[in-house]
Amino acid sequence: MQLSKNSIITASLSILSNFGLADMTMRRVATQLNVAPGALYWHFKNKQALIDATAREILSDFLLSSPPSFDAACSSLRAAMLSIRDGAELISAALIDPQLREEVTGILSTSLGENAPRMAAATALHFVMGATVLEQSEIQQHKTIGMEEEFLAGLALITTGIEYSKG
Template sequence: MLLAKVDGVQLSKASIISMSIEILDSYGLADMTMRRVSSQLGVAPGALYWHFKNKQALIDATARHLLAQWSTTSFDSLETACVQLRRTMLAHRDGAELISAAVSDADLRHDIEAVLAAAIDGPQAQLGASTALHFVLGSTVIAQAEHQAAQATAGHSASTTIEQEAGDGSQMPAECDADSHHFLQGVRLIDSGLRALESDA
């Protein structure tokens, strides 16, 4: 069973985050509670509070874990950075909702925007990074919600992510092509808008 209790587990931040991701992928963000995580780990709920002061802290740490590879990558364009950020979120059920909840942490939001800003060449890098982050989060939350609603209507497992349906994760399934195209067009619109601002300056 995917979420069987772990006997004799050495409770740590890493083991808690790992279980949080399992619950996220299987049931969604709403079920990723301190009580649910502790139950699946076979420990008392209070044990988690030695590592995370509340659910928001757990959300923040889980988000940072999911973004670890993306946040240490140097991207050669805003488009590439945004596409990879979107793919990172789409790889997990409610991934975009999780990251959206986590960016209430100013430090995490700053770190994400710093990666996006580094991919933008020009004086409007910070504005572009903030705008791009809002666009990526909003569009991906909608894409995941629509995908999960379509799965539920078709009677498919709601835990299947868009990236899992793509097989190797390299491209969206056929039904998401239009959304992917619109996403790219949106990113390019932001990029061209930044260039226009620079020209007018």
């Protein structure tokens, strides 16, 4: 197998899915690909770069979307994170990249309409991230069913606040 960015991302997704973010190390990815860890650094300068690329893969459908509504945008972001073990934690780590954070916030902002304050999209992003990290932790610890009802109630509160702020 020829080593490529895509093969490395695929291996990192496999490790993430099977073992979680704590085990998604450069050494483990290299072992899974039967290469020396140094070989990965030709494609990714460090683990953060691999986290960023893996997050973009998980978010690929969301980043290409034009959701019909604010609720749909937030739910789509949540679904992307819930699609893989520790997805919310990984994406949270990737959002330190200002460009990725701007892309995600931009989609949420667009879904709110042109009169919505920009801070509303940032607030929504923080809510979606926090709610989903908590939900994934709860699922892993207690094997509970998701918290969609609570999530939608939180979105309704944010929407009410946005409408109120529009005056």
